[in-house]
Amino acid sequence: MKIYLGVMLAAVCLLPLTTAGQEQEKKPFVQARGSVVPVPLPPGGPPPKMSDGHVDLSGVWFPGPTGKANAWSILPEQRPKEDPIPFQPWAETKYKSFSRVDLELGSANVNCTPVGVPGMFTDNAYVHQIDTKPGQLIHLIENNNRWRVVHTDGRPHKSKDDLEPLFNGDETAHWDGDTLVIDSISIDERTWIRDGWFHSDQLHVIERLRRPSLNYLEYQFTIEDPKVLTKPWTSAWITLSLGHEDLTENFCTRNENVEQLKKLAAQDKK
Amino acid sequence: MKAAAGITFCLLVLFASSPTFAHHAFAVEFDSSKCSDLTGTLTKVAYENPHAYLFVDGKNAAGEKVEMTFQLSSTSNLKRGGATYAALNGSVNKEVTVRGCLSRNGTDNRYAASFVKLADGTIQRVGQDVEGIFGTKIWR
Numbered sequence: 001m002k003i004y005l006g007v008m009l010a011a012v013c014l015l016p017l018t019t020a021g022q023e024q025e026k027k028p029f030v031q032a033r034g035s036v037v038p039v040p041l042p043p044g045g046p047p048p049k050m051s052d053g054h055v056d057l058s059g060v061w062f063p064g065p066t067g068k069a070n071a072w073s074i075l076p077e078q079r080p081k082e083d084p085i086p087f088q089p090w091a092e093t094k095y096k097s098f099s100r101v102d103l104e105l106g107s108a109n110v111n112c113t114p115v116g117v118p119g120m121f122t123d124n125a126y127v128h129q130i131d132t133k134p135g136q137l138i139h140l141i142e143n144n145n146r147w148r149v150v151h152t153d154g155r156p157h158k159s160k161d162d163l164e165p166l167f168n169g170d171e172t173a174h175w176d177g178d179t180l181v182i183d184s185i186s187i188d189e190r191t192w193i194r195d196g197w198f199h200s201d202q203l204h205v206i207e208r209l210r211r212p213s214l215n216y217l218e219y220q221f222t223i224e225d226p227k228v229l230t231k232p233w234t235s236a237w238i239t240l241s242l243g244h245e246d247l248t249e250n251f252c253t254r255n256e257n258v259e260q261l262k263k264l265a266a267q268d269k270k
Numbered sequence: 271m272k273a274a275a276g277i278t279f280c281l282l283v284l285f286a287s288s289p290t291f292a293h294h295a296f297a298v299e300f301d302s303s304k305c306s307d308l309t310g311t312l313t314k315v316a317y318e319n320p321h322a323y324l325f326v327d328g329k330n331a332a333g334e335k336v337e338m339t340f341q342l343s344s345t346s347n348l349k350r351g352g353a354t355y356a357a358l359n360g361s362v363n364k365e366v367t368v369r370g371c372l373s374r375n376g377t378d379n380r381y382a383a384s385f386v387k388l389a390d391g392t393i394q395r396v397g398q399d400v401e402g403i404f405g406t407k408i409w410r
Binding site: 068069071072100101103104107109110112126127142143144245248250251252253254255256257260261263264267 | 294295298299316318319320321323341343344345346347349350351373374375376377380395
């Protein structure tokens with residue numbers, strides 16, 4: 001009954017979109033079956049637990065609340081409300097100087113380079129697979145077949161002499177109640193936090209993962225970067241939802257965008 | 271008060287339903303003001319990543335007979351949306367019509383495709399909403 005009411009309410013809420021639908025009829029090809037109105041999943045009950053009593057985060061997780069791919073959603077892309085990024089003045093100037101073409105040309109996804117941490121979540125529109133067991137989390141993302149393995153037993157970071165710049169950094173994790181906290185340092189400076197937000201070698205990323213119910217995973221991250229920011233910054237919680245599909249192969253084997261965008265950048269400079 | 275609560279709930283549902291952020295923005299590379307329906311013979315499908323491509327021999331927007339290249343989304347999005355490898359390849363050497371937006375950088379006959387009408391009459395969404403048909407045009 002609750003699920004039925006939820007679906008009904010969602011349908012009522014989405015009624016204004018029919019106006020947009022009528023407008024679509026004036027355009028060609030808008031009846032494509034891939035264009036979907038997303039309907040959120042119900043909570044689905046309590047989250048499962050692992051043998052050590054911690055919440056099991058395992059599952060195939062789609063960004064958004066539908067448990068499905070949302071690429072053809074008819075709803076506009078939106079960002080949750082967050083505090084402004086507390087850039088130091090020089091960093092603010094640099095960040096604001098990026099044109100849209102600059103942002104594309106610097107994007108890991110455009111260049112088929114590693115998205116790093118927190119880019120595995122912030123620069124990834126595709127599906128995740130997470131497998132957890134006591135002491136370990138395996139994180140796979142479909143986008144370019146990227147992966148990381150994180151120890152979740154609270155071990156310390158490597159010693160300073162053993163650290164090296166890595167795209168995913170030196171990661172370790174511990175449980176804070178039902179929230180898994182992943183702590184990363186020594187992150188390669190070629191990654192972005194997201195959308196042109198560059199960082200220094202002093203970047204410290206604290207990611208939080210929690211599963212409030214069977215069907216939902218939530219993600220939040222904090223950025224500390226004393227060379228670039230005036231103070232730490234914490235994101236809004238991002239929602240992912242449980243899917244029932246396998247990840248599919250997605251290798252970057254035909255990248256034409258970099259050369260095309262370079263041509264555009266040269267044209268824009270004329 | 272009830273109305274206000276209802277509107278708030280609706281906004282929350284809509285907000286929660288929003289898609290995640292795109293791989294990258296086609297609307298940077300392609301011109302949303304230069305979109306048209308382009309018909310011709312599908313000669314080849316490159317079902318690869320980060321973007322798949324369709325190659326079509328036909329008339330461009332200027333009416334010239336040319337070979338056109340259409341950039342689609344990723345294979346992940348295509349297959350989940352129904353534009354599978356088999357569905358697209360089923361129209362090779364047959365007539366298709368593609369909704370395409372021209373590249374902004376002057377490359378001849380290079381387009382971003384949003385929809386394709388295949389030889390069997392089915393219509394598939396295959397790429398980002400460069401035109402903003404759904405109000406979802408992506409600008410970072």
